[in-house]
Ligand SMILES: Nc1ncnc2c1ncn2[C@@H]1O[C@H](COP(=O)(O)OP(=O)(O)OP(=O)(O)O)[C@@H](O)[C@H]1O
């Protein structure tokens with residue numbers, strides 16, 4: 064094939080739609096675009112959601128999810144994949160099947176279980192997540208609550224986060240990032256990364272903002288975008304964390320909706336309105 068023109072790498076998000084545009088598929092596609100990566104998407108669920116919460120949600124039937132996966136993977140040279148809301152055991156099994164067939168390269172798994180506003184987004188068995196997807200994952204990115212649900216115990220302190228990252232890694236992923244966005248530390252936001260047998264603390268100054276809707280989706284899709292661009296895993300994670308911190312800072316003064324609003328995915332770019 065003649066590739067005389069430069070072209071973007073392709074990333075895929077397998078996730079739910081957030082009608083408020085701050086999380087899920089919408090956050091992922093913004094993030095891919097901000098990284099200069101072509102975004103493709105497999106919609107797993109539709110949520111009626113705004114900055115105040117989720118008022119309705121329905122998962123997409125398995126055949127249509129498979130058809131989307133086949134349409135994208137059968138045509139594009141996908142370089143990295145991110146999964147978000149899978150809704151339940153049925154779609155978890157579908158994604159695991161594609162993983163087993165080696166069709167989901169550079170797989171970033173954000174095991175979305177519950178929103179920050181407390182709405183459940185996963186009706187299946189949390190323990191099944193690890194067994195099914197762990198072996199094919201490049202990296203798992205649970206928050207504190209999801210880490211607790213996956214392991215069946217409460218996680219709070221830095222020591223517990225490190226211990227949890229190690230425990231989750233035994234299910235097969237190359238790396239685990241336990242996110243500390245919901246930790247008690249008022250000065251810093253510290254995530255713990257277990258990668259290739261090494262433990263690293265990734266710290267950023269805590270941004271004083273109410274707008275933190277979709278930070279987890281944004282972080283996971285930024286990792287996938289950077290893997291698609293060819294960054295080594297630890298650098299992709301550290302770069303993605305910086306990207307999220309800047310996105311939080313740039314949107315701190317926004318009042319989009321009356322609850323926790325979205326972050327500024329395109330903070331690196333000047334826009335006519337800002
Ligand atoms: N106020 C903040 N200041 C700086 N970093 C933050 C802040 N809130 C979250 N983060 C960072 O954002 C990333 C996402 O973490 P978080 O624990 O909030 O994920 P999450 O709960 O899955 O997000 P969400 O469910 O809102 O999509 C992490 O790197 C975390 O450290």
Ligand SMILES: Cc1ncc(CO)c(N)n1
Nearest residue numbers: 079080081086087148178
């Ligand atoms: C659709 C969707 N996926 C993920 C999250 C987690 O932020 C959310 N709020 N909504």
